[in-house]
Amino acid sequence: MFSIIKRVLIGQPLKSTALGEQKLNKTKALAILSSDALSSVAYGPEQILLVLMTIGAAAYWYSIPIAVGILVLLVALVLSYRQVIYAYPHGGGAYVVSKENLGVNSGLLAGGALLVDYILTVAVSISAGTDAITSAFPSLHSYNVLIACILVAVITVLNLRGITESASILAYPVYLFVLVIFITIGAGLYQIAVGEVPADLHSPIGTPVAGLTLFLLLRAFASGSSALTGVEAISNAIPNFKDPAPKNASRTLAAMGVLLALLFTGIVWLAYYYGISPKAEETVVSQIASATFGRGFMYYTIQGITAMILVLAANTGYSAFPLLAVNLAKDKYIARMFTVRGDRLGYSNGIVFLAVASILLIIVFKGQTEHLIPLYAVGVFIPFTLAQTGMLVKWCREKPSGWGLKLTINAVGAVISFTVMMIFFITKFTQVWPALIFLPAIVYVFHKINRHYEAVGDQLRITTCEPPLAIKGNVMVIPVAGITHVVENTLNYAKSLSPDQIIAVYVAFDKEAEKQFEEKWNQWHPEIRLVTLFSQYRSIIQPLTKFIDTVEHKAKEMNFRVTVLIPQFIPKKRWHNALHNQSSLLIRAFLLYRRDLIVTTVPYHFKK
Template sequence: MYSSIKRFLIGRPLKSHELGEQKLTRLKALAILSSDALSSVAYGTEQILIVLATVSTMAFWYNIPIAIGVLFLLTALILSYRQIIFSYPQGGGAYIVSKENLGENPGLIAGGSLLVDYILTVAVSISAGTDAITSAFPILHEHSVLIAIILVILITILNLRGLTESASVLAYPVYLFVFALVMMIFVGMFKIATGQVSPNLHTSLGTPVAGISLFLLLRAFSSGCSALTGVEAISNAVPNFRKPAAKNAAATLALMGILLAILFTGITFLAYWFGIAPKGNETVVSQIAAQTFGRNFLYYFVQGTTALILVLAANTGFSAFPMLAYSLAKDKYMPRMFSIRGDRLGYSNGIIFLSVASIILIIAFKGKTEHLIPLYAVGVFIPFTLSQTGMILKWIRQKPEGWVIKLITNLVGALISFLVLTILFVTKLHHVWAVVIFLPIVVFIFHKIKRHYDAVGEQLRVSQPIAQDIEGNVFIVPIAGVTTVVERSINYAKSLTDQVIAVYIAFDKEDEKKMEKKWEELNNGVRLVTLYSSYRSIIYPLNKFLETVQAKAIKNHYMVTVLVPQFIPKKRWHNILHNQSALLIRARLLWRKDIVVATLPYKFKK
């Protein structure tokens, strides 16, 4: 049944040679890797206006120069990540760049920041989309957490089905969103050009505003930079592109940057010209759509596609997280299970882990993840800053052709990213202080995992001759009575060695005597050792006996093997009717050094 459900949900397994068919074209990659970045235009302008509104509505004209600054940073980031794609086509993005050019710990900080950021991306995006759904249908508001969890599970299943299938499904709503906003911007601009919108709705550029300060403008700029989240996702997922992967990834990145710039510029300009002010119960995009189209079908089309893209922005996390986790696992900083491809050739363990982590966040914050947005932004700008700085050092060290221009591009990007990061820490410390504590813990865990894998490799490496040869084997067979299962186990052990000892744990003296009598009548030539357990424990007396046997075996260069007889019921639910003592013995003895633990199963027919 499990297999049938799995096949229904995620499809038939794909052969390894079909991996090439799962690579992404530019248009499909744009849909699944840019959904987070494109969706951020829905709230980027609004974040700037919220800060400016603390002074007065007259300060809204500053939205224009601040937006120009955001576009300038976007250009620097796009150019920088384009260089990263060609320099590091194996993927990994900021993690690989920082690790190779700045060192191990900066690389792990960048990688850890992005992993956490992708989890936040899913939680925040799904919660935002759920809010849009419950706003349209207030009766569902009390079920917002359940709706959010269902949406996460649906997107998880879609991604488990493979890259091409998820991209095929997600391409439509992403491009519908782009079409809806482009149409809104075009109609709005047309109305402005034809004089259908009063020029008195906004404050003229350059109007003096009392109370404005450089600090507040920088704060507004850092808030507007939330429109840049998700820009790095393409550089992390270069191996998912069709060949030539780097060229296709760079072209997709450029296309994403152009679309992001057009949408952000258009929304910002319309918000300024229409004199839009942020409201608690209506978004800036909603107000622009209402003034552009009125409350008609086109208005609801814009709102519907906006709500949909906010939900699907989570897919950027599902696309980029598994690839980054794979890069870290390949370098032994994360469990190796993250480097294994699933039935549909995707890194399914990474997808499932991301899904579970985001659901935990949604439940913990009851679907209200507004306080996570500052962490979300910090999680992006830490790797932004580190990757830009790493590229600067790369150009200085290697000095390839045209390196000066490349260095200047990365230097500008690094300075602005660092400025935004500093402002976020200064102005929103009460929201982002957890990063200062959490990131070192993540890096510490990475190091612990790496040390474990290094220690395992060192112990498994065949570099020295074995200290001593094994001259024989002693078989210990724990028994619970005289049964067919025990008889088969004893005969099997006797076929391998003449050093066989049966061990019986008795809970009372009368039981001990009965067992010794039965064994004597069996007369199979195998010695029986009965151990009395005053506290009805099987494990403790058996463990003490093995210590004695092992001490003698080591002196004689013998290996001790514990052969555990075990019957297997025909139906799985029958297991709950038995005490599973064989399972307990194996679980305990597997931790003992220099003891072989084996099981001889006996399968029941009815």
């Protein structure tokens, strides 16, 4: 049944030779890898206004110079990451750049921050998309968390079907979003130009505002910079592009930068001119669409497509997280399971892990976007800063042709990214302080995992391992629970191996049962030694392991190896397992971690 459901949802397996067909062209890559950045125009401007509204509506005109500052940062990041793409054409982005130029710990800090950021990308995008849906249909507001979890499941299934298939499906909503936002901006600007929008809805630019501080302006700038999250995703996902991958990735990044700049500027300007104030029950984009077109067909079209793009923005995380996880796994800093491709040639373990982590975040934060965005933004500006600083070190060390200009671009990017990161920590410390705990913790875990893999490799290599002692004989210990076909099957198997000795072990809970079993055994298999153990506390494991310790001690003196053969019956239907004690599994689980002991399960399959 599970296999049938899996094939219906995910599709038939693809051959490994079809990997080349799973590469993205620029059109699809722009939609898939830029959806996070482009969708942020639906909540980035709102984050600026949420800070300014604490002073009053008169302060809203400051959103214009703040937006200009954010555009300067966007240009610096786009130019900087274009250089990362060409310098590191195999992908990896900030993790690879930082590790190679600033050291392992810097690389792990960047990698860990990005892994967390991509999880937050999914959680924030889905939560924001849910907010857009409930803005149009307020009666659904109490179901925010449930709707968000369902949407995560849908996006996960689409990504498990493969890169190109998900790109083909998800590209249309992204371009539809760009189109309807451009239409909204164009219609709004036209209404402003012909005088249909009253000028008294907003305070003029330059209006003095009492109580406004530099701290508050910096906080608004930092909040608005959340619109730039996702800019780095293209540099991480270069392997997903068709050849020439670096050139295609660079052009896609430039196209994303231009679109993001136009959409962000347009929304900020309309929000200012219309005098829009953030509301808990309605987004800024919803208010702009309502003011421009009224609550008619166009309004609901915009809301529907905005909700769709916010949900699909999560796909940036699904595209970048698995590839970053692969790089970390290849370097032995996270589990190797992340390097395994699934039936549809995607890194399915990374996709599923991302989905589960995102759902947990949505549940914990109750789908409230504003509580997730600060952590989301600070998580990406740390890698921004490390990547640009790493590129500075690279140019200074290598001094390639034209390195002066490259150095300048990355220096500007590093300074601005560091400044924004510090603004986040200073102005939003109460919201982002967990990053100071979980990021060092993640780096520590990375090192622990790496040490484990190094230790495993050292113990597996024949040249470094101690030569094993010669085994002169074998003693078979068979725990038995009764005189059955299951036990008989195990005894026959043990005899076929011609061991030096076979010992059957029976644990009795009362003396009478112990005596009766010994009599029956001597009539059934008198040639096989039986040891009965009395357990006054009704425990099987304790007396059994104590006996095995005794056998092992004597066996080692003669260079003999002890093998425990565990009889186990296998029901015809899996659900029947729940009806049995499964004591064989308990014994096996307990004995597997004992040194120099071989544990083998001998199955006996039922026919009905």
